[in-house]
Amino acid sequence: MPKDSDFHVTNLEGKGNGKAKEITENGARIFTYQERNGLYDFDESEQPRWFNPYPYLHVSSYQNWQDVVKWALPLYAAPDKDDEVQALVADIQDTYPDDREKQIVAAIHFVQNNIRYLGIENGIGSHKPRPPAQIISQGYGDCKDKSLLLVSMLNELGVEAIPLGRHILERPTERPACCALQLQSCDCENDLRRKPWWIDATRTHQAAA
16 A cells, blocks of 8 residues: 555454564555464354354454544535434424423434434445435435434434444454444433433434333
8 A cells, every 4th residue: 555544453362473574565555464374163062153263364444443533424414404304303393392301202203213223334324414305205214314313303403413334243352453344333322411312313213212
């Protein structure tokens, strides 16, 4: 890769017994990893699904999770004024005119139950949510789409809500390196009663009240 590229190669958890080497040659950074006669036969019948005993290298252009956040934030910027979202929220407010908590629950239930979960992860849709108005119109979306729609509705209701990305692979013994493609599931956090709440926009028929 070009010598001025900001890529990092990590031998995660130091599990690989080979030798990693980086050199600069003819204006390029060259990474090599060599291991001879490696034998890794660690599988056990009852080991947890998330546990990976085998060595692997991780290649990333991010140095930390803050870099990933900076990359992702602009992708989750919803329009300040969205007629479809405003109309939907106005209908909820008309239904529950004096009960803000019921308005919030109604918004959550609408996104969870009325927007069908369907992931079309091709092109930019693999990491950028589609506009809330589009999701309302088509009636389906993936975790990113549903989360951004719910955040937009809660914000329109005057609730401070933000999208959160989390790693879907639970590996308590490992600290995953930074990779944008690991942000595969999104929740949202709101300030109901000034207490943080984490809402899964894809959890159909949760029936919270």
